Amino acid sequence: MSFTSLSFIIFMAVLVIVYYIIPKKLQWILLLIASCSFYIYGGGKTILYLLFVAGTTYCAGLILSKLNEDKKANIKKRKLVVLLLCLINFGLLYIVKYLSFTAEVINSIAKTSLNVPNLLMPVGISFFMFQSVGYVIDCYRGKYKAERNFAKYLLFVSFFPQIIQGPIGRFNLLAPQLLGEHKLDYDNIKYGIQLALWGYFKKLVIAERVASMVSTVYNNYYSYSGSVLAVATIGYSIQLYCDFSGGIDITRGVAQILSINMSENFKRPIFANTLTEYWRRWHITLGSWMRDYVFYPMALSSPMRKVGSFARNHFGGVMGKIFATSVVTFTIYFIIGIWHGANFRYIAYGFYNGILITSGLLLEPIFVKLREKVNIDFKGKLWRVFQVIRTCFIVFIGRYITRAPRLLAAFYMIKTTFLNFNYADIFNGTLLNLSMSFFDYMVVIIGMIIVIAVEAYQEMGGKARKALEKKPAIIQFCVLMFALITIVGLGAMGSNYVEAEFIYAQF
Amino acid sequence: MNELLNLLKENCPGVDFENSNSLVDDEILESLDIVTIVSAIMDEYNVEISVEDLIPENFNSVSAMYDLITRLKG
Known part of the structure; x- marks a missing residue:
């Protein structure tokens, strides 16, 4: 059911009337029924994917909360739960989204004829999967306790307005509202x-x-x-x-x-001064998901810290300081690129953004020196207009890709x-x-x-x-x-x- | 505290650390700055800052960062 269809307007009108008439403690149940119906109407059997993701992440959340309560529990056990959960879910994502592309690449390189059946792509799988995996990682970090009621958790995963294209919600912000009682x-x-x-x-x-x-x-x-x-x-x-x-x-x-x-997902990206700022204003919830669940853990991981120490000792200066962070930044933009789909265009798009942003970081000292030598008011409106146009141009080129x-x-x-x-x-x-x-x-x-x-x-x-x-x-x-x-x-x-x-x- | 302030200024030269108590909330510090600061603090003070510590409240001001280091050392 598309948001732009008449059936959706009727669906909403009926839902809103019933939502505010029924006893408030039943509102979340109505939302769950509406959300599942909405998904089945649009995706049919693919709701099984959604149930699988919700089921595995629900179980992982419960296990982690249990392990968190046990002070003696080995951190390795908790890490193993998160690792397995990520492997299962991202493995599923890989199969439905990237496997046929992988087969195509192998076939063209090795001249083989691998045949991958075309699987039905569940609507919004990247969105609800990221949201659910984020929930599990938050449980691992002890940010909140896992939801014990599967139906309530399922509503968090399947809430119909966000299921098609996000925003990617956080459990501690969204669930209390979904499960709360609301008056007209x-x-x-x-x-x-x-x-x-x-x-x-x-x-x-x-x-x-x-x-x-x-x-x-x-x-x-x-x-x-x-x-x-x-x-x-x-x-x-x-x-x-x-x-x-x-x-x-x-x-x-x-x-x-x-x-x-x-959550807001856009903050007027057209007014961004730089490409980095553009990505902070565009698809904000994906950016913050990447920051909290990939960028920070990767940047602070032991191997990356070793790379950082090596860079500081061997390169020195700004390059030494930000080399490791730049590597992680590049990786993030690359992941964001391929998140959009299995295609060389998106891989190239990831490279395009990653290379531009990483080069900007590494070349910043040169830009600083240049700025000192040039007689331009870098705080003036003209410069701001130039920056906005420059960013729009960079984004514009990326759109071709x-x-x-x-x-x-x-x-x-x-x-x-x-x-x-x-x-x-x-x-x-x-x-x-x-x-x-x-x-x-x-x-x-x-x-x-x-x-x-x-x-x-x-x-x-x-x-x-x-x-x-x-x-x-x-x-x-x-x-x-x-x-x-x-x-x-x-x-x-x-x-x-x-x-x-x-x-x-x-x- | 002054030692920490110097370290922060050295790593993020353009940031006015003295006059803000909402460095993260006001988006003066972005994720890249935070990782640079965290790496510098871990090296300088020999403390282990984990991902769980990377919340705005711990990086909104110099004193908040100082408190974090003190807590981790204790």
Whole structure:
């Protein structure tokens, strides 16, 4: 069931009414039934994967909590439980997500004919698996006690708004809300609807409108000049941002209607000064998961500390200090790259981000010296604008890699963009033959101006929904109606409407 | 405490450690800085900082870091 389908709106309307009518102690049971139904409706038998992940992590959590209580328990035993749990779950993830890719690579290198059956990819497996494994590691660290009631734990894993594309929640923040008792709150309903509408606007009015143009160009990339490829890639950057952040807004809005506050997953990445900052603002819950469960343990592990000591003794200076951390940083961005999927493009994307960020770290002393010699106001607004544009450009190049049909196609497209730009194609009508009319371009441009204006306001500390609340009721009503009419009138709906899927749902 | 402050300044030169009690919460220190600081502290003070200690409260200020070291030494 897609968030953008009519059946989802009806599902939500019925759920919200029943949720606030039934005895409050039954609310979590209703959420569990709704979540499982939602998953079965969309994924059918693949719910077995979800139950497997929930079952194994639930058991591991209980075992770890038991071992934590026993002061004499060997730390090796606890580590073994976490190791086995990770092997089982990430092994499963590997089988459904990466095994056929591995077979393809082996076949092409060794000229063999390994045949891997195409397994059904469970929706959101990377999201609910990371969330569940995070829970187990927190239990290992003694951050909280394991949940003893499997049904309650299953709700944490399967909560329907987050199951498609996150955000990746933490048990100590999410479970008390899911299992708590909630009374009908006008503000939660109002803010939730506003946030969801904002998400629908980004997804249906902007992302879906630009998607067809992006597909048209990327499916025939060899037929277009660099300028058209660049426009399509800008279009894809817009599509991806509005699709993912819009989906997360719908998720958070829907959850808020049910009086559940979910973690933020975006913090206006378009205003990032550096690539590192961009990744801190984009898909925040994946970044913080990587930080807490991979980066810190890896950086503080005995082998990495030995590498660090070696680097400090042999390289000295800043290079010696941050060499080990840079290796770990590179590894993290590489993992984030392949997290997106089994493909050389994502491996290259991981390398691209990892190399740029690691080089930035290692070359920082040179940049410091350069900055001292150049007469530029590095705290001024102009420099800030330059940094934002530079970051957008780096991200823009990365988008070629992730969207192109093949890695070599991405290289070809980047090369064409720089060596055969042919800017005349922007003005000679070529753009109007790419499944988008002039009107569509205008809607996307005006839509993005609205998105950027709202985000700029938020970036300056403003709170859009609070500000709207201070306006007279008639203005609030008009804004709401305008949003609804815009989404219904300009969104990807109508008689030929196909339910819009979310790009990140496939990850 | 001054010794620790010097160590921190040496490892993260651009950070104003004296005037902030929310270094992590305000995102003045990021994960990379924290790992650099942790490595330096472990080397200098011969203490074992584990992943479980890597919570914002332990790194929000110089005094919080000092308390952490004292606790780990004790």
